[in-house]
Amino acid sequence: MEGKIYHGSAPGRLDFMGGVADYSGSLVLQIPIAAKTEVSVRTLDQPILRFTSANSDEFAAGELPLSAEFLRCEDYAEYASALDRSGAPRWIHYVAGCLAVLVKEKGARISSGLAFEVRSQVPHAAGVSSSAALEVATLRALADFLDVRFSGTELARLGQIAENRVVGAPCGLMDQLASAYGRQDAVLPILCRPDILSEPVDLPGSATVVGWPSGVRHDVGASPYGIARTATFMGKKIFEQYVGQEWSHASQISPAEFGDVGVSALPATMKGKDFINRFGGVDDPLSEIDPETDYPVRPGLAFPIEENARCGRALALLEEARGGDAPSALREIGQRLLQSHQGYTSIGLGHRQTDIMVEALVSAGPERGIYGGRASGGGSGGTVAVLLEREALPVLEQLKEQVGLKDRGALPLIRAGQ
Numbered sequence: 001m002e003g004k005i006y007h008g009s010a011p012g013r014l015d016f017m018g019g020v021a022d023y024s025g026s027l028v029l030q031i032p033i034a035a036k037t038e039v040s041v042r043t044l045d046q047p048i049l050r051f052t053s054a055n056s057d058e059f060a061a062g063e064l065p066l067s068a069e070f071l072r073c074e075d076y077a078e079y080a081s082a083l084d085r086s087g088a089p090r091w092i093h094y095v096a097g098c099l100a101v102l103v104k105e106k107g108a109r110i111s112s113g114l115a116f117e118v119r120s121q122v123p124h125a126a127g128v129s130s131s132a133a134l135e136v137a138t139l140r141a142l143a144d145f146l147d148v149r150f151s152g153t154e155l156a157r158l159g160q161i162a163e164n165r166v167v168g169a170p171c172g173l174m175d176q177l178a179s180a181y182g183r184q185d186a187v188l189p190i191l192c193r194p195d196i197l198s199e200p201v202d203l204p205g206s207a208t209v210v211g212w213p214s215g216v217r218h219d220v221g222a223s224p225y226g227i228a229r230t231a232t233f234m235g236k237k238i239f240e241q242y243v244g245q246e247w248s249h250a251s252q253i254s255p256a257e258f259g260d261v262g263v264s265a266l267p268a269t270m271k272g273k274d275f276i277n278r279f280g281g282v283d284d285p286l287s288e289i290d291p292e293t294d295y296p297v298r299p300g301l302a303f304p305i306e307e308n309a310r311c312g313r314a315l316a317l318l319e320e321a322r323g324g325d326a327p328s329a330l331r332e333i334g335q336r337l338l339q340s341h342q343g344y345t346s347i348g349l350g351h352r353q354t355d356i357m358v359e360a361l362v363s364a365g366p367e368r369g370i371y372g373g374r375a376s377g378g379g380s381g382g383t384v385a386v387l388l389e390r391e392a393l394p395v396l397e398q399l400k401e402q403v404g405l406k407d408r409g410a411l412p413l414i415r416a417g418q
Contacts, residue, residue: 008140025249127382216381
């Protein structure tokens with residue numbers, strides 16, 4: 001007989017500023033979106049794990065047997081391998097990964113089959129953390145079912161473990177923290193060392209942030225992201241050996257410290273095998289160095305150093321704008337957004353489509369209520385985060401038509417939560 005239904009939900013997020021600098025311990029600024037993912041779980045009489053989605057056009061259903069790997073999860077690699085062998089659709093790995101994490105990390109025990117049903121309004125592969133929303137919602141539903149309690153930022157950290165160790169995507173903790181702890185219609189400052197949260201900051205006046213989807217699918221597990229991440233840690237090691245000093249996080253190096261020294265110490269690019277021969281490995285367990293890949297080591301290290309400073313300045317401007325000259329502050333933040341966008345290009349996470357979109361935003365300008373935007377999240381397409389006045393939303397719709405995006409599939413603006 002099927003049992004009681006337990007529920008969990010979580011929103012996606014807009015990466016206002018910070019993005020992939022999270023893996024370097026940077027300050028990042030995140031905003032939850034209105035769209036949410038909902039997960040329900042109930043018991044089954046059959047010894048299976050059943051997964052269905054209301055978004056069946058994108059996510060096919062699947063079943064897994066309650067084998068030893070899924071009951072005990074003694075080893076994440078073994079569990080991930082069992083999932084791969086099962087042939088289950090990729091989205092199921094996220095849900096099953098959350099179950100594995102609660103078994104291994106929290107001592108949860110499963111005594112019956114389970115049925116999971118997912119309903120999501122969060123756009124998939126658009127760079128707004130559909131994966132983190134799914135993880136957080138799944139963990140909340142399972143915690144309710146299994147009577148598990150979380151402390152501090154444990155909920156987000158368990159979601160990251162599922163994505164890193166089971167799914168195999170080398171994401172930082174930013175997305176899960178934003179989904180789990182963000183406040184709607186406010187910027188959540190996160191110092192990713194690894195999970196220091198500050199109070200959310202309301203946007204000033206009538207300003208808002210929306211996501212403008214590019215229509216280019218984003219994948220945090222794809223090679224450009226992994227290359228950019230690995231390049232950062234390669235650059236950090238080279239820089240540390242050059243100056244004879246070590247930092248816990250790359251973003252702790254100040255722009256002044258990096259300066260001309262960084263240009264002298266680091267080549268613009270370095271082949272993996274040359275780095276291995278000269279420096280060995282890197283201090284990041286999720287970075288794998290391919291001997292034949294060229295890595296952007298200098299821009300890879302420069303980006304989180306500069307982005308941490310940009311986020312700090314943008315946060316100060318947001319706080320100042322609430323009691324002062326908001327338009328002036330918002331204009332300066334727009335300039336920082338453009339610099340951040342250019343930084344993504346420097347580390348290989350840019351895309352021609354998002355460049356066209358940002359160029360259109362710059363052309364419209366503050367005079368039309370558009371302060372600026374940047375490629376967000378993991379880049380390589382996905383979504384552009386746009387800072388603008390609410391009354392300028394029709395202007396943004398006009399820009400969508402001008403750059404040829406109006407009639408492309410699934411491209412409504414992504415609103416911050418209200």
